[in-house]
Amino acid sequence: MKTYSVRFSHSGNEANISHDALRAAVVDFLERWGTRFYLGPDFGTLLGHGDRFANLLRACGKDEAAFFQEVLHQLAQAHHQMDDQEGPEVRVSGIVLPKRLLLVFLEQMLPGDGFVAVRSVEQYAELTNTVVPGEQREDLQQVIDTYPVRLSRHVLRQSRLSRHVAYQFMPFVQELDQTGLKNTWIGQFHQGLLEQMYQNRPIFVLHMSCPVYCRFCFRKHKDCRNLPAPTVEDVQKAVEHIAASPQIKEIVLTGGEPLMNKATLTTAVAGLAGIPHVQTIRIASRCISYYPSLFFAENEFWLNYLINQNRELQKTNKKIEIATHFIHPDEISHYSLEIISRLVKGGVGVYTQTPFLKDCNDTGAELAELYAQLRAVGSELHYIYIPCSPIQGNNIYWTPISAGHAALAHLRGHLPDRAMPILCTATKIGKIDWNTSGWAVEQSGEEPDMIWIRTPYTEGYFKSFAPRFSLEKSRVNREETLDSRFMAQIGDESLFFGHLSQSAPPVRDFDPEELGRVQQLICRDQRIRQSIVPTGIEALQRVHRAQVEVDVSANRGMDDILEYIRANPEISDVVLAAEDKILNHLSEVQAYARALRSLPQVTALRVRSLMFAYEPEAFTDDVIAELIALNHLDP
Ligand code: SF4
Structure with missing residues (x-):
């Protein structure tokens, strides 16, 4: 069996890589993920259709063995450097290979799942293939002793390719700076593992540790990490408290990383499922990003559990939602996208939250790219936290409040309205x-x-x-x-x-006749019909850089409309509207749903219907079934 031997530049470690295993992994990856959407427009175009690996080799002018040797040799030198924003570049015959493809190579060079606790500078340097300068070693050891370091194998691989991933998880000497608060705020009410900051939604802290420790974590201090994990009995007591608190509608199961403790999480879900006033169980997990193998382990236990439990809960009008956490597009792996996509297709809502970190995701451009990709697989975008937690050891990540506002303005110009997150600050009182x-x-x-x-x-x-x-x-x-x-x-x-300089405006008496008049006015024409730029097509309005509105009642010009969208790849959202009721035009809606499948840039087809509010009886079972089927039409 043919193998390649590599020696990592700084650690001196060696690895042997099987040609057949590497080839199979690369071919499989390119077949499933070698798209413009995932690998970028230039590289996606280069790969083209058909045998993408053969197309890549042809473009590089190499045979398989020469190509693999070249890539492996360059990757053996790769490691993160905090002052190198772009990260190490791997280039073959002038073609820059995307980091997401290189991850597949690193999985062969540095195989394994699981995570490691890092206890010394030497261990850190070896794991990351870096050299720690002599003058920093003592301070870095003090950081490791004060703020524990844990890294998953996945993050170790990604960090060799991306400074933006490494920046979130690798220890750094500036953590010794004492500016900031020692401990975080933990809600107004505590009882066992239950913390409550808002009247109708407490959190359960189900597990104290995480498989990877984010350096900006608000629970980063060792005291927090070393607290004993709650027991199943602790969970049962918290569930009893919820059962006796009818004002509580939602519970956030969190940690640490709650999916690391199967016993407490499944006990919590089972207990909460039986409480009539509980509507939503949210589970906060960052594993989708930094430890995705957890979802595939044990015959995909967590994927199956979450989807099946959610189905059961839906029978009593309850649901599970997953709150996940992404910061930079370099964190997205094909595993993350697959997990989100499968959860969403299985009926489990996923939403993303984002701490705002200086020199990582603070210009707006990174977040626009991140959110476009996460939304494409079904994640909702929820909060951006500005600034990141004002805890000791975190101040390299802090930005002024104004930086968050500037980034949000960038997002407003680059994302469709449905993809806009909320800019928030988590104060001590909420x-x-x-x-x-x-x-x-x-x-x-x-x-x-x-x-x-x-x-x-x-x-x-x-x-x-x-x-x-x-x-x-x-x-x-x-x-x-x-x-x-x-x-x-x-x-x-x-x-x-x-x-506030003025008192609130007076509240007017409710006038049902006036409401009726307003409803009639709104329903008279359900189109927006205002374009920010001329499209040259009567039935097509460009309502945003990333969004168009199509008048399906015009019933013409579909070819021109599709061509316009194709020529403007920044358009991700297509809103279908009609002058009259959209349900009168379901066949046109279906035709667009089918046709837009040939445009991968379009990640959301939206159907505007005011009848949903004013004439809900029009949504018969048949109509609902037809609308659901829009997600499953054959091309
Ligand atoms: S996943 Fe959350 S709790 Fe765990 S280290 Fe990161 S920020 Fe902290």
């Missing part, structure tokens, strides 16, 4: 959504590194479920909600909105 449920009021007079943030919460709200709530780091403002003092720089003084 989250605020920027400039809707809260805003920056003013600089704190006493502490220059603190600002006052307006929240919608009141003392009464917290006292309703946490009688011992205290105003520490908060104040009652003149509108009688609470302001929270938060460690951050504003970055742009114009973001200080001060106090």
Whole structure:
């Protein structure tokens, strides 16, 4: 059997790679994932159709053995460098190979799943194929001793290819900086593993550790990591508390990493499933990104469990949702996309949350790419947390508040409306959504590194479920909600909105006749019919850089419309609307659903129907079945 031998440049470790195994892995990967969507437009075009591996070899002018040797040799030198934003580049005959393809090679060179606890600088250097400068070794060892380091084999491979992945998980000497808070806030009410910050949704902290430790974690201190994991009995007690608290509708099962503890997680789900007032069980897991093999282990235990449990829960109008966590597009692997896609197709909602990290995802462009790809496989996009947690050891990640606003403005211009996340800050007393449920009021007079943030919460709200709530780091403002003092720089003084200067507008009496008139007006024409640029096609409006609206009631021009969309690859969302009721045009809707399948850039087909609100009886079982079938039409 033909093998290739490699020696890693810094660690000196050696590996033997089977030609047949490598070939099979590369061919399989290119067949399934060798698309413009996943590997980028240039490389996807180069791969073309048919035998993509043969096309790649032809473009590189190499035979298989020469190609493999070249790539393996370059990868043996690869390691992360924090000041190299692009990361190591592997190039064959001038063609740059995408990191996502290189991951397949590294899986042969550095095989294995699982995770490792890193306890020394030497071990860290060997695992990452790096050299730690002599003057940093002592400090780095102190970091490792203070803030535990754990890395999955998957993250170790990705980190050799991407500085943006390494930046999230690899220890660094600046963690010794003491600026910031030692411990995080943990809700107003605690009882065992239960923490409650909001009246209707507590969290269960089911497991204290994670397979990979994010360096920016708000629970990063060793004291947190070393707490004993809750027992099944602890979970049962928490479930009893929920059963006796009818105001609680949602529970977030979290940690640490809750999927690391099968016994406590399955006990929690089974217990909560039997409580009538519980509607949603959210499970917060970052394994989709940094430890995807967990979902495929034990005959795909977690994938099957989540999908099957959700089906059972749906029988009593409950559901499971997965809250996951991505920061940079380099973290996305084909495993992540497959997990999200299978969960969503199996009926389990997935939503993504994103800490905002300086020098990683703080310009907007990275997030636009990240969200476009995650949304394409079905993830909803939920919160961007600005700034990332103000905990000791984290300050290299901090950005001013203004940087988050600037990134959001970029996203507004580059993502369709349905893909827009919410910009939020998690204050000590709860989250605020920027400039809707809260805003920056003013600089704190006493502490220059603190600002006052307006929240919608009141003392009464917290006292309703946490009688011992205290105003520490908060104040009652003149509108009688609470302001929270938060460690951050504003970055742009114009973001200080001060106090409300006017009282709220008067509430008008409800007038059913006026409502009827407004409804008639809205339903008279259900199209937007405003284009930001001329499309030259009567039935096509460009309503956003990434979104068009098609008037299906015009019933003409489909070829021109498809051609326009094809020529503008940034369009991801197609909204179908009609002057009259869209349900009168279901055959046209089906025709578009079929035709748009030939355009992989289009990741969302949206059907606008105001009847959904005003004439719900029009959605008969047959109509609903036809709409569901749009997701499964043959090309
Ligand atoms: S996954 Fe969450 S809890 Fe675990 S280390 Fe990362 S941020 Fe912390």
